[in-house]
Amino acid sequence: MIRFEGAGRSFGGVRAVKALDLEIGEKELCVLVGPSGAGKSTVLRMINRLVEPSEGRVTMDGRDLRSIDPDKLRRGIGYVIQGVGLFPHLSVSANVSVVPDLLGWDRARIVRRAKEMLELVGLDADRYGPRYPSQLSGGEAQRVGVARALASDPPILLMDEPFSAVDPVNRLRLQNEFLAIQQRLRKTVVFVTHDVDEAIRLADRIAVLRAGSLVQYDVPETLLDRPADAFIAGFLGADRALKRLSRRPIRDWMRPAQPARDDDDLAVLLCGEGPGYWWVVDGSGRLLGCLDRSLAKCSDDPREIIASQRIADMAVDRDASLKDALSSMLGSSAHTIPVVDADFRLVGEIGIDDIERASERIEEPR
């Protein structure tokens, strides 16, 4: 556990961080967010002693950081920065091997580990290992940066705006990949960003900083539901209600769906009595399409209707958020949409009323 106890830092008389009290729990992903100049990076850099507090102290598992040799401390803390900072004269695998090398691991173990790390971040080790940083795209370089930081399997990972120099599409991908990695490895992560959406997407807990002070420290849901003051509400943005939806996973709100098998008599389903729509699945439960009686005539060929539909456009993944579900609904102008797993097997359905149920009234700060 990392603890700031009245830790502050002044640069030439300016207090960049003011007597901060903050506790970062083990295996938690804590995001420090705030406008530029709020002192986020300074707080982060106090953890690996690249910045020393000028007042108070920072402890790790109860030990004052000042009692730990800075180089030893840093070798036990992964560090990812915005500009990546890959060493241009070293190959990708040599970059990833830097900390294991410093720790004196034997050669075979280092080579194995570098490979493993590259695969972990989704890069083919044989293809990318021998390359040089100048041959990587921004997203690839950032992945290598993450691989390098994780190479010695440090319990703590510090990330200073790691994805902000990447284009929005790649950023989203990197964020999701990183979340998946974090779910597997469960590191204590301290993540700095000025992007509220990124904070909400990633954080277990968000610390909002303003002018060197901590103004609110909460789980994202609470932060969105009950921002402490007007500044935080404003910083979170006018679309707070939507952002809250983005923290609610579909799987928690979906309802069971009743599927029709494609070897059933679909024409009867289309013309007979019963529900207004059917999700049609194949023998292994994979979604094939939807028969909506309000949109089709009795004389239509049900198989033709199904064949003309694009599943990817109408279904949502169960791991996606309610915000994604809402967006899908608006896009396909359907009140109810099917929920599928990664193999496109039907696992449920979700409707606009479920989303309404999920988004209780948001309290406005007084």
Added chain:
Amino acid sequence: MTKAEFRSWLAVVLLLAPLIALVSSETVLKGLLGFLFPGTIAPLFPRASLAFLVGEHLGLVVASSALATFVGIAAGILATRPGAEPFAELAERLAAVGQTFPPAAVLALAVPSLGFGFAPTIIALFLYGILPVLRNTMSGISVVSREVLDAAHGMGMGRARTLLKIELPLAAPLILAGLRSSVIVNIGTATVGATIGAGGLGSPIISGLVTQNPSYLAEGGIAVALLALAVDSLFAAVSHRLSGARELSERSTVAP
């Protein structure tokens, strides 16, 4: 080996071959000078063989350049340490003064304290050669990006390791370029040493000027020119090799 590197090695061979021929065979040397200046009775510089002169000359250059390289790189490293900014300016200014002084003036000033011969010449060449090495070491190290240094420190590399594993390797091409111009200039400038008895290829040149014997002049001049060009090509080959190693591996992995 890249094309550029190959060309540089070829140039080294093509320049060294005639120099070796002239140095090793008096007949060839005599033939060349006789062809250039027909009618000269004694075309060869009588006091020392060309081989001896080349050896003396290289001794002057190697000693002074080694000193300049060592001091230049060391001062460049010190001047780029955090907190050494005032020293950086001072070091560069001193080195610039060293290069502004004409070597002949340095020699004249050095003789009263160090006497005639090798020592004052080496001091003069050292002062003259230090600036390119120092300046390139400083700029080579200071262009290493802040992110790279931040990453190195943040990963627990420590100062000494960061210098040896990150800063110096990244600065190496520029340092080598500084070394190259320092050595090449010194090969030419070392001829001045002959005026105070340091020997070298300046001896036949000075002697040729005094006795108005163009054949002596040519003997020293041609040898110095070939030596400078060959060493320059040698540096080019080495620097191509340094940068080529990386380019080559880049090309082989980029290709589909």
